[in-house]
Amino acid sequence: MAGRLHSKLSQAFEPDYIVVIDESEAHRGHAGWREGGGTHFRVEMRSAAFDGMGRVARSRAVHRVLREELDGPIHALALDLSGSDG
Numbered sequence: 137m138a139g140r141l142h143s144k145l146s147q148a149f150e151p152d153y154i155v156v157i158d159e160s161e162a163h164r165g166h167a168g169w170r171e172g173g174g175t176h177f178r179v180e181m182r183s184a185a186f187d188g189m190g191r192v193a194r195s196r197a198v199h200r201v202l203r204e205e206l207d208g209p210i211h212a213l214a215l216d217l218s219g220s221d222g
Contacts, residue, residue: 177212179213
């Protein structure tokens with residue numbers, strides 16, 4: 137699943153920097169956790185596509201791209217997003 141998220145986000149935002157981390161194991165026993173992981177992710181991404189956008193607009197843009205995954209297997213998505221200026 138991390139590879140799928142990385143691919144979709146890279147295609148949509150052409151980031152200068154992107155890291156997708158599966159944090160599912162750290163949430164073992166919590167709501168939404170499933171055996172095998174793929175439920176809790178952290179995305180760190182820097183892209184010129186976010187220039188001029190506020191924090192909420194950046195998050196909404198990512199959520200639109202990952203709508204299918206967020207409606208399905210992903211329970212939680214933490215985002216650290218910035219424009220090209222950092």
